[in-house]
Amino acid sequence: MACSLGFDSLVDALDFLFWGYEDHELMPQGVYDLFTDKATVYDHAGQFVGGLSLEAIRTIAKEYLNTFKPFANLIRLSDG
Template identity: 45%
Template sequence: MRYIVVFAQQEIGYAVGFDYSTDAIDFLFWGYEEYDLLPYGIFDALTGEVFPYEHRGERVVAVDEETISRTATDYLKAAIRQTN
């Protein structure tokens, strides 16, 4: 899992991992369109880059890149602990 999407639902932050960036983008797009998710962005676990999500060319929520990065790395740490 390379791409970690960070989003909120009912004011609670979540993260989910994907192997491909297209899957991560699709998740955020359809989550916003169909399921009332607030997409924050995508964290690339390989490079450490953060990509704030833009829906149809505009940011949906104003969240800083540090929040996206921190949430994603916390998710990765928890995932690693579960596999050990």
């Protein structure tokens, strides 16, 4: 099941993104905001860690989201 998380700030989202990926020895590339269509390259401690452009991050995110569109009616929100 796909899920999404909301954060109060981009800093909180990036912090979650980095540590979640690090636990699985992966490297985050950036964050895509569906509501504003804005991509942000991920940096950790002031250093960029990925090699993708903003447009590449945006394209990958949109393709990923489009993959789940046919199943959107099957996803239920949790109570907590």
